[in-house]
Every structure is written in C-alpha cells, then in structure tokens.
Amino acid sequence: MSTPTKDVDLALRRLSDLGERRIVKDVLEPRYRSVSGFGDDCAPFGSEHVITTDSCSRALVASLGMDDLVHTGWLLATMNLSDLAAAGAEPDALVVNYTLPRETPVSNLVRIMDGVDACAATHGTRVVGGDLGEGSELRLCATAVGHCPPRLTPAGSVATRLSRRGAGHSDRLLLIGSPGYLWAAALLYHGYAEIGEDRETVYAKAREPVAQLKAGRMLAEHGLARAATDVSDGLFASVRNLCHTNALGAIVSRGIQLDEVLMEVCRQAEVEPFGLGQIWGDWSLVVAVAEEDAAAALELLDDAKLPARDIGFLTQATTQLWLTDDDGQFESWNGVDQERFSDTSWRGDGIEARLRQLRARTRN
Amino acid sequence: MSTPTKDVDLALRRLSDLGERRIVKDVLEPRYRSVSGFGDDCAPFGSEHVITTDSCSRALVASLGMDDLVHTGWLLATMNLSDLAAAGAEPDALVVNYTLPRETPVSNLVRIMDGVDACAATHGTRVVGGDLGEGSELRLCATAVGHCPPRLTPAGSVATRLSRRGAGHSDRLLLIGSPGYLWAAALLYHGYAEIGEDRETVYAKAREPVAQLKAGRMLAEHGLARAATDVSDGLFASVRNLCHTNALGAIVSRGIQLDEVLMEVCRQAEVEPFGLGQIWGDWSLVVAVAEEDAAAALELLDDAKLPARDIGFLTQATTQLWLTDDDGQFESWNGVDQERFSDTSWRGDGIEARLRQLRARTRN
Structure with missing residues (x-):
C-alpha cells in the first residue's frame, strides 16, 4: 500500500x-x-x-498577583460557555475533566470547583459530572452542552443555531462584550498606569470574564445574526476565521x-485603545449582521444593557x-495573534515582553 | 466567618x-x-x-509490546462509550480533548485519532469536535453524549435510562462482555503461558475492548434491567458501588x-479464572435484573450473540x-481494586508485580 508523499512528510x-x-x-x-460544523465553536448533535x-x-x-485557582475555574467555564454563545445556544450542562498532580492540596481542587460552579451559576447552568485524573501538571478540561430550539415562524420552522458560516459581504461586524480588561489589569499590575480606586473594578472584570450567552441567544432568536464566533485567540484571529469560512474580507476600524x-x-x-481591543x-x-439589521441589533442589545459596538x-x-x-486611511491588518504549538502560544510566561509589544504598536 | 473544623482539616x-x-x-x-445522577456513569441533561x-x-x-498509540485512542473511546452503555443509551457523538507535548510527532496524533475514530465507527458514532492543548505529558480526555428515548407502553411513557439506582435484593447480577483478555495478554507477554496461534486472538481482544452498548440498550428497551454500571475499576469496585448505592449486599460466585x-x-x-474475571x-x-427476569434477559442477550453470565x-x-x-463455601470478598490518587492507582508501572499478585491469589 502506498502512502501519499505529503502524508509521509507530515508524519x-x-x-x-x-x-x-x-x-x-x-x-x-x-x-x-465532513463533520457538520467542522471549524465552528460548537458541533451540533441530535436535532x-x-x-x-x-x-x-x-x-x-x-x-497578576491573583493566584487563587478560583479564577482558573471561572475562566474554564467561561471559555466553554463562550463557545455556546457563538452558537446562540442556551446552556444545558457542563462536565469537567481535571488532571491534577497527586500532591495537589485539596483546597486547590476546591477553589477550582468554586470558580467553575460560580461562573456556571451566573449563566443558569451547572456541572453535572466529571472525572479526576492524576498527572504531572495541572490541566483542566471542560465540555459544555446546550440547545438551540428551532424558531417557529408563519413560514415554518427556522434553525436558530449560529455558526461561522452564513455571513455575506457588506454585513456589519458587531463586537459584543467588554474587551480590554484582562490586559489593562496586566498594565496596571506592572505599573504602566495608576488609576486609584478604579483599579479594583478593572481587576474584578479581568478575573471574571463573561461569556456573551444572552447576546448570542437574543440575536439568534430574533434572526438578526448571520454568523458568529467568539474571541478566543484575539479579534484578529476571529475576524480572519469568519472571513476564511465565508470567503470574504473585512475592513475594521x-x-x-x-x-x-x-x-x-x-x-x-501609551497604548492605543485598539491594542487592548484586539487582544484575547x-x-x-x-457577530456578522446584515447591513439593514445592524441598527436594530445594536438597539436590541442596548435595551438589554449588553455592551456592543459596530467595528466594521x-x-x-x-x-x-x-x-x-x-x-479614512487604510492599512493591512497584521493583528495580535496567538497560536498553540507555535512560538506565539501563550503558556503563561513573558507577560512583560507582551506588554512592551502592546506599547510598541501604538502609532505616534 | 467560621469554617467547620472538618473542612479546615480537609483543605x-x-x-x-x-x-x-x-x-x-x-x-x-x-x-x-443534588445533581441528578451523582455517582452514576453518566449524567442526564435535557429531556x-x-x-x-x-x-x-x-x-x-x-x-505489552504493542506501543502503537492507536490502542490508547481505541481505549479512550471505549471508556466513554462504556459509560453510555451503563445508561442504556444510544451514542450521539464524542468530543475529544488532547493534551500533547510540543515535540509529539504528528504521526502519534494521527494514530490516536485512528484509534478513537475506529472505535467510534464500530458503534455507529463519531468524533464531532475537540481541542488540542500543549502540556508536558500526554493526556487524553473525551466526552460522550447519547440519548435514551422514553419507551411508549399502553400505560404511558417509561424512562429507559439506566443508572446505579433501582436494584433490589434478590436481583440477579449479570456480567456482560468478555472479561479477562487484557490481563491474559499480560500473562502471555510475560511468559506465564504459551498458547500458540491463539495468542494473537487474545492480543487482538486485549487491544480492542468493546463497550457493551448494544446489551445496555437492549436490556433497557425491554425493561429488563433495574440498575447497571460498567466495570471501570474492576468487578469488585463495580459491585461495591451498586451495593452502596442501593444499600444492599451481594453474593458472587x-x-x-x-x-x-x-x-x-x-x-x-496457575491463575484462578475468577482472578482474571474480576480485574479491570x-x-x-x-446489570441487576429481577430474579424472575434473569432467564429472559440471558436468552435475549444470547440470541443477539452477546456474551453474558449470571455471577450472583x-x-x-x-x-x-x-x-x-x-x-457452597462463603468468604468475605476483598477484591482487586484500583483507586486513583492512592497507592493502588494504576499508572502503567509494575505490571510484573500485579501478575505475581494475581497468581498468589489462586487458592490451592
């Protein structure tokens, strides 16, 4: 049996x-x-x-001086629920799979669970099962399941599941959420800014990022979103994925x-706001919204007090x-990016170097 | 705020x-x-x-000289699908979460996927999504979802989901599957027996353990199973869990x-067959089956060519x-057991010592 040369090279x-x-x-x-939804934030199953x-x-x-594992637990739940948000789904449950060193203090496990459980409760869901395994280093996995009930219209039943597919040219791009808090906290922690008592507000938001479940669900139900993805690896990576999937380009302000x-x-x-806005x-x-629906979508989100902006x-x-x-000047967007198994992969090291990069990008 | 002493001790x-x-x-x-199904092989969600x-x-x-990661992939899928079997569920999908060192050869990742995909396909399901992360050691997680449709009877709708709960005293215990192959392969590999060309048959079954999905589903649909659990950590641990959950005891042959x-x-x-039969x-x-249903259950399984035996x-x-x-002699059962985060936790080491234990347990 012969193997294609490319596979041998790869292997x-x-x-x-x-x-x-x-x-x-x-x-x-x-x-x-051939898997339905390949490349999407979520995969569909069942009806x-x-x-x-x-x-x-x-x-x-x-x-950043906040080494309580409760924050890692919160983040783990947020990451998974954020994928459900990108599908416009309602969360049903989380399961967790923790790999922990044998010598881990019980209190650390408790704090991880405190964080996951608190975040899940915020979104009206909970952990329903899990698995604990031994390993040489801490590694936390979770899986979230949710549902996107079909919407009944006079014309029949309409799927409400969102995916990266379905955007068209001239669609507006809405950025929903409150970007910038995590890296603003890093700038504060490393002394690049001093904002008095607001500091704790920034830290609090950095510690507890919010999955935009309500916004995703609302836009899906109203038929206002054509495609969506969450910002896992930075705005640049998300917009690039949307464009790649739909064979489109983008102009972002x-x-x-x-x-x-x-x-x-x-x-x-001395950091450009876009620097904080585009980072992960x-x-x-x-969310990609048809041009004619953009105003309605922003109004809907505003009425629900969900922060959103048109970015291009x-x-x-x-x-x-x-x-x-x-x-009105244009330039090619070579955005901040991170990629696992590459040199840009974030492994918790070198924050100061990243902050210097962030500041260097500011145009004079 | 005071914390109860027990929690402090634990922490x-x-x-x-x-x-x-x-x-x-x-x-x-x-x-x-308070989570529905706490302690069960699966957790229910949705309807x-x-x-x-x-x-x-x-x-x-x-x-055992079979270090191709395809076997680890197959095992990962089997472990998860086996939990669905214990719920009497039909599998809908698997998602995987692999932690791999950066230096892992691409071919190793391919072999893991080959194993997971082959096992999933055997059971009519597939991997629909996943996540790859970097870590210092190989660690493979998966999540399986399935469904247990309610059964319609003249009297109404009956839940078909199985759990550890629901067994009663005098229920018969059926052991479904083909126990013993994995550790028989270990005995062969280490030269404790020599069986000529049958050796490959034993190895093949050891490499590809089968989740008993068909049996679980069939017994659930026919209303013949009262409670079920899979044998993850050995027969002793499984029967102990069934007994603990239902406040019962057991007599096993x-x-x-x-x-x-x-x-x-x-x-x-020179190993007692029960030694191989009770290991993980x-x-x-x-499966716990009402005494009066045991013969029917065994016949149903036999007709479907699914190996099963009444063990007590x-x-x-x-x-x-x-x-x-x-x-007709009785003795207390102090079974072979493994427990994570304890000295009995299996971490891939010391097979020879385990084999010696197995042989030492044989009564003269």
Whole structure:
C-alpha cells in the first residue's frame, strides 16, 4: 500500500513544526471535514443540541498577583460557555475533566470547583459530572452542552443555531462584550498606569470574564445574526476565521471605543485603545449582521444593557483584512495573534515582553 | 466567618492523602449530591440525553509490546462509550480533548485519532469536535453524549435510562462482555503461558475492548434491567458501588466461566479464572435484573450473540460482599481494586508485580 508523499512528510514532523493552524488544515480537516460544523465553536448533535470542549492550564490573572485557582475555574467555564454563545445556544450542562498532580492540596481542587460552579451559576447552568485524573501538571478540561430550539415562524420552522458560516459581504461586524480588561489589569499590575480606586473594578472584570450567552441567544432568536464566533485567540484571529469560512474580507476600524476606565489606562500606558481591543482574554463575541439589521441589533442589545459596538464590515476581497482609522486611511491588518504549538502560544510566561509589544504598536 | 473544623482539616490535606474514594465522599459529594445522577456513569441533561467524560494517559497494552498509540485512542473511546452503555443509551457523538507535548510527532496524533475514530465507527458514532492543548505529558480526555428515548407502553411513557439506582435484593447480577483478555495478554507477554496461534486472538481482544452498548440498550428497551454500571475499576469496585448505592449486599460466585482460551491461560499460569474475571480493563457491564427476569434477559442477550453470565445476586445485608464457591463455601470478598490518587492507582508501572499478585491469589 502506498502512502501519499505529503502524508509521509507530515508524519515525520513534530506538532511544533506545524503550529495549530497547519495541524488543523493538514491533519484534522482532511479527516473531519465532513463533520457538520467542522471549524465552528460548537458541533451540533441530535436535532437541536450543540457541544464544545476547551481546556486551560492556569489563568493569566494568576501571574497578576491573583493566584487563587478560583479564577482558573471561572475562566474554564467561561471559555466553554463562550463557545455556546457563538452558537446562540442556551446552556444545558457542563462536565469537567481535571488532571491534577497527586500532591495537589485539596483546597486547590476546591477553589477550582468554586470558580467553575460560580461562573456556571451566573449563566443558569451547572456541572453535572466529571472525572479526576492524576498527572504531572495541572490541566483542566471542560465540555459544555446546550440547545438551540428551532424558531417557529408563519413560514415554518427556522434553525436558530449560529455558526461561522452564513455571513455575506457588506454585513456589519458587531463586537459584543467588554474587551480590554484582562490586559489593562496586566498594565496596571506592572505599573504602566495608576488609576486609584478604579483599579479594583478593572481587576474584578479581568478575573471574571463573561461569556456573551444572552447576546448570542437574543440575536439568534430574533434572526438578526448571520454568523458568529467568539474571541478566543484575539479579534484578529476571529475576524480572519469568519472571513476564511465565508470567503470574504473585512475592513475594521481601529478607532474602537473602550470603557472609559480603560481609555484612561491606555492614555497613561501609551497604548492605543485598539491594542487592548484586539487582544484575547475577554471572551467577546463577533457577530456578522446584515447591513439593514445592524441598527436594530445594536438597539436590541442596548435595551438589554449588553455592551456592543459596530467595528466594521465584510467585503468581497477574499481574506483581505484591512484596518481603517478616523482619517479614512487604510492599512493591512497584521493583528495580535496567538497560536498553540507555535512560538506565539501563550503558556503563561513573558507577560512583560507582551506588554512592551502592546506599547510598541501604538502609532505616534 | 467560621469554617467547620472538618473542612479546615480537609483543605490542609493533599489529594494523595485522601485517595479517590474519600475525595468523592468528602469533597465532591457534599457539593454535587443534588445533581441528578451523582455517582452514576453518566449524567442526564435535557429531556432524554446523557453525558459522560473520561480520560486516560496510555493504554496498558502499550507496555505489552504493542506501543502503537492507536490502542490508547481505541481505549479512550471505549471508556466513554462504556459509560453510555451503563445508561442504556444510544451514542450521539464524542468530543475529544488532547493534551500533547510540543515535540509529539504528528504521526502519534494521527494514530490516536485512528484509534478513537475506529472505535467510534464500530458503534455507529463519531468524533464531532475537540481541542488540542500543549502540556508536558500526554493526556487524553473525551466526552460522550447519547440519548435514551422514553419507551411508549399502553400505560404511558417509561424512562429507559439506566443508572446505579433501582436494584433490589434478590436481583440477579449479570456480567456482560468478555472479561479477562487484557490481563491474559499480560500473562502471555510475560511468559506465564504459551498458547500458540491463539495468542494473537487474545492480543487482538486485549487491544480492542468493546463497550457493551448494544446489551445496555437492549436490556433497557425491554425493561429488563433495574440498575447497571460498567466495570471501570474492576468487578469488585463495580459491585461495591451498586451495593452502596442501593444499600444492599451481594453474593458472587467465584466459579466464573471465561472463554476457553482464557481458561487455558489460567491453567498454565496457575491463575484462578475468577482472578482474571474480576480485574479491570475489559469494560464489561454489570446489570441487576429481577430474579424472575434473569432467564429472559440471558436468552435475549444470547440470541443477539452477546456474551453474558449470571455471577450472583444482591442481598439485604447492606454493603456486605461475599464470594461463594462450587462447594457452597462463603468468604468475605476483598477484591482487586484500583483507586486513583492512592497507592493502588494504576499508572502503567509494575505490571510484573500485579501478575505475581494475581497468581498468589489462586487458592490451592
């Protein structure tokens, strides 16, 4: 039996030779491309259910003087629930799978569970099962399941599940959530800004990122979202994925408005607000909305007190990503990115170097 | 705020001070006991769905000269599907969560997926999603979802989901599956027996344990099973759990009949067949069946060519576990057991010592 040359070449490589994107493209996609929803945040099963799984080692906030594992537990639940948000799903349950060293203090396990349980409760769901295993290092996995009930209309039944597919050119891109808090906390912790008593507000939001379940569900139910994805690896990676999936390009404005307290951190730290806005860690949602529906979608979210902003639109220029500024100038978007099994993979180290990068990107 | 003394004591301990059973009893149960199905192989969600998660590091067969990771992938899928079998569920989907060192050859990832996918396909299901993360050691998690549709009877709708709950005294215990192959392979590999060309048959079955999904589903649909659990940690642990959950005892026969090729291995290796029958690794199912239904259940399974045997019955003597032999002699059952985060936890080491134990247990 002969093996195609490409496979032999691949098989001899190591995961770090490829990086996550090539692993997905060259190893996973050929095998799993026929799976419904391949590449999406969630996979559908049954008639209306969706499932997702995500893992984390330790929360970034642990290196910001907040090393209580409750934050890692909260993050683990948020990561998984955020994928459900991108499907417009209602959460049904979480299961967890913790790998822990034998010598782990029981109190650490308790704090992880405190975080997961508190986050799940915030969204009206809970952990229904799990597995504890021994390993040489802490490794936390979870799986979330949810459902997207079909919507009944006079014309019949309409699927409400959102995915990365379905966006069209000239769709507006809405960024839903409160981006910037995690890395603003890092800037504060490392002394690049000083904002007095607001500091605790920023830390609190950095510790407890919120999955945008309510927004995803609401836009899906109203038939206002054409495609959605969450911001796991930064805004750039999310928009690039949306564009790649739909063979579109995007023009995004770098004049992003962050919450006022973050604008102040940016001023002091000499970081462009877009730098904080495009980085990962706050679990926002990017939703493509038909141009004519954008105002209605923003109004709906505003009525529900869900923070959202229009950040740009999709174009026909396949996979070309552009930034535009207030003066109408365009430039190619080479965004902040992280990729597992690559040198950009975040493993909890080198925060200061990242902060310097963030500041260096600020245009003069 | 005062904390109860017991919690303080616990919090100061390490996971290995407690072991898995005390972790479950003292840490998890107080927190999660109100979760429907706590302690079961699967947790229910939605109206008819169930979910389970399990992890493994490396298959035991890897230390038997069969170090292809395809076997670990197969095992990972089997472990999870076996939990669905214990719920009498039909599998809907698997998701996987792999932690891999950066330097892992791509070919290893491919072999893991080959194993998971092949096992899933055998049971008519597939992997629909997953997550790859970096870590210092190989760690494979999976989650399986399935459904147990309610059965319509003239009297109405009857739940078909099985759990550990629901057994009664005098129920017969059926052991479904083909126990003994994994450790028979270990005996062969280490030269304790020599069976010529049948050796490959034993190895093949050891490499590809079968989740008893069909049997679980069939007994549930026919209303013949009152309670069920799979044999993850050995027959002793499974029967103990069934007894504990239902406040019952059990009398199990040590005169177990294994497949003929295994009986031959036992003769040569001087191991009592019950020694192979009660050990873990073959993913059998233990089902409690009302005394009057036992013959019908065995006939149903036999017609479907599913291997099953009556191994004993449940008693009113709460959590007392007894063994009986062909001469009608009784003795307390202190079975082979493994417990994570304890000294009996299996971490892929010391097979020879385990084999010596197995042989030492043989009565003269």
